[in-house]
Amino acid sequence: MKRRAFCLTAASALALSAVPLHRALAAAEGGSEVPAMGYSGKQIVLTAAEVDELRKSLRGQLLTPGQEGYEAARKVWNGAFDRKPALIARCAGAADVTQAVRFASEHRLLLAVRGGGHSLSGQSVCEGGLMIDLSPMKSIRVDPLAKSARLEPGVLLGQFDREAQVFGLATTAGTVSHTGAAGLTLGGGFGRIARRFGLACDNFTGADLVTADGKFVRVSAQDNPDLLWGLRGGGGNFGVVTSLEYKLHEVNPQMYGGSLVFPFVQGRDLLGSFSHFIAGASDHLYVDCAIVQTPDNQRVVVFDVCHSGTQAEAEKELAGLRKIGKPVVDALRPATYVDLQRAGDDNYPHGRRYYVKSGFVSGISTPLIDTTVGYLEGAPLPGGILAIVHQGGAIARVKRDATAFFHREAPHSVMLVAAWENAADTERNTQWLRTGWQAIEPHTDGFYVNDVAQDDVERRIRGTYGSNYPRLAALKRKYDPDNLFRLNANIKPG
Ligand SMILES: Cc1cc2nc3c(=O)[nH]c(=O)nc-3n(C[C@H](O)[C@H](O)[C@H](O)COP(=O)(O)OP(=O)(O)OC[C@H]3O[C@@H](n4cnc5c(N)ncnc54)[C@H](O)[C@@H]3O)c2cc1C
Numbered sequence: 001m002k003r004r005a006f007c008l009t010a011a012s013a014l015a016l017s018a019v020p021l022h023r024a025l026a027a028a029e030g031g032s033e034v035p036a037m038g039y040s041g042k043q044i045v046l047t048a049a050e051v052d053e054l055r056k057s058l059r060g061q062l063l064t065p066g067q068e069g070y071e072a073a074r075k076v077w078n079g080a081f082d083r084k085p086a087l088i089a090r091c092a093g094a095a096d097v098t099q100a101v102r103f104a105s106e107h108r109l110l111l112a113v114r115g116g117g118h119s120l121s122g123q124s125v126c127e128g129g130l131m132i133d134l135s136p137m138k139s140i141r142v143d144p145l146a147k148s149a150r151l152e153p154g155v156l157l158g159q160f161d162r163e164a165q166v167f168g169l170a171t172t173a174g175t176v177s178h179t180g181a182a183g184l185t186l187g188g189g190f191g192r193i194a195r196r197f198g199l200a201c202d203n204f205t206g207a208d209l210v211t212a213d214g215k216f217v218r219v220s221a222q223d224n225p226d227l228l229w230g231l232r233g234g235g236g237n238f239g240v241v242t243s244l245e246y247k248l249h250e251v252n253p254q255m256y257g258g259s260l261v262f263p264f265v266q267g268r269d270l271l272g273s274f275s276h277f278i279a280g281a282s283d284h285l286y287v288d289c290a291i292v293q294t295p296d297n298q299r300v301v302v303f304d305v306c307h308s309g310t311q312a313e314a315e316k317e318l319a320g321l322r323k324i325g326k327p328v329v330d331a332l333r334p335a336t337y338v339d340l341q342r343a344g345d346d347n348y349p350h351g352r353r354y355y356v357k358s359g360f361v362s363g364i365s366t367p368l369i370d371t372t373v374g375y376l377e378g379a380p381l382p383g384g385i386l387a388i389v390h391q392g393g394a395i396a397r398v399k400r401d402a403t404a405f406f407h408r409e410a411p412h413s414v415m416l417v418a419a420w421e422n423a424a425d426t427e428r429n430t431q432w433l434r435t436g437w438q439a440i441e442p443h444t445d446g447f448y449v450n451d452v453a454q455d456d457v458e459r460r461i462r463g464t465y466g467s468n469y470p471r472l473a474a475l476k477r478k479y480d481p482d483n484l485f486r487l488n489a490n491i492k493p494g
Pocket residue numbers: 077113114115116117118119120123124134153173174175176179180181182183184185186187188189190191235236237239240241242348450451487488489
């Protein structure tokens with residue numbers, strides 16, 4: 001494959017400047033040149049022969065605009081990102097990933113890597129570049145004897161939970177089951193049993209990785225341990241993971257949990273009482289709190305609860321939460337872990353537009369409560385959500401420098417979310433979120449790289465990795481000196 005740099009002739013420069021890239025891409029269908037976006041921001045042109053050669057080298061499909069399957073493959077969970085890659089490599093295995101990475105590297109193409117497609121900031125799809133789509137790679141192998149699992153990177157969390165729970169096993173996974181395991185794990189991975197077993201990345205024991213030069217690298221505590229350290233929280237900065245290994249824990253499939261809903265009246269008092277209650281929680285208890293507006297404009301506080309002890313232990317511990325106000329819905333009950341894990345799936349549908357900002361907090365303090373409640377009361381927004389995520393426990397018992405993930409001691413993070421359907425409402429929602437976040441951010445210290453809006457990354461990335469940042473930057477320089485993997489919470493080669 002030979003790279004043909006795009007020398008802008010007078011005619012092509014005129015044509016490309018006048019025609020938006022996605023229209024030029026559509027016109028390029030069917031064996032002609034393919035205009036594409038380079039990672040330096042320059043447009044390049046791939047010849048039909050180059051594209052054809054890549055297509056033939058793959059076991060999976062290579063899609064270009066206009067081809068059947070292209071429209072579905074380019075869609076990601078966050079409908080705010082309507083991007084059209086020049087090429088989508090729907091990889092069938094590690095060999096396809098290797099070919100696609102080599103092609104992107106050789107042509108200096110803008111490169112996006114898609115696992116479950118749930119990047120809140122839309123990083124898994126790019127305009128005009130190459131999208132490596134890992135979603136066809138879905139195998140899961142649970143070894144009940146060794147209490148371990150090996151996944152391909154297209155596996156979704158619900159699929160993993162289900163497979164492992166048949167054997168009475170589980171490891172930490174996120175709270176919405178249609179999220180991808182790979183993206184969640186590489187950035188950290190919070191979830192309903194993280195207070196018992198640590199982050200998903202703490203249970204992530206090994207990987208196969210394709211690095212920027214197209215090399216296959218084995219990663220484990222014995223093989224390239226520097227990379228294992230970096231992949232545990234450093235996100236997609238170091239290559240494409242083609243297989244992930246986890247340690248699993250014995251977890252009783254029968255748990256206790258569900259939703260407990262209170263009216264928002266006296267929201268300050270309610271959150272204050274919750275703050276006292278949650279500070280004493282056992283590692284078996286997980287309680288997320290969300291302030292949302294119902295379709296009939298009622299504001300409510302919803303607690304999403306999961307207790308992984310016995311029913312008696314759960315009911316005893318949750319008595320205090322039930323008493324912080326007068327619930328309008330008490331749906332706490334015995335339930336399977338798999339059911340609790342998917343109970344909230346419909347609240348975050350694919351294709352809706354989302355904008356999110358978040359940060360770690362050292363507690364649910366009175367000033368934080370005043371700021372958040374004050375903002376929600378003063379500037380209500382139908383699709384606006386304030387969430388307080390439960391962390392701590394085993395997450396905080398791992399040393400800050402043991403993995404790339406740094407902000408371990410925070411007992412919670414706060415998230416402000418705007419969610420809306422129509423493009424016409426984008427400005428209003430974006431403004432609402434930015435104004436609210438301006439008030440909330442001073443109460444936070446660092447953010448979760450998987451939750452952050454891209455407009456914040458440059459400004460906040462160093463603080464978020466703290467004293468781990470220089471080591472991450474050195475690792476980036478070693479494995480990706482040209483920053484091929486840049487569509488992520490990007491660490492610049494140091
Ligand atoms: C509805 C919803 C609920 C969520 N809940 C939680 C939660 O409970 N806990 C939590 O910790 N997080 C949660 N998140 C955040 C989640 O961790 C991130 O969105 C994560 O990136 C999703 O992974 P994915 O594979 O689906 O994403 P993708 O969009 O496919 O990937 C996101 C990024 O991860 C990297 N990446 C993905 N796969 C690979 C790979 N194989 N190799 C290298 N890099 C890769 C790439 O940089 C990519 O841009 C949630 C997100 C959503 C949308």
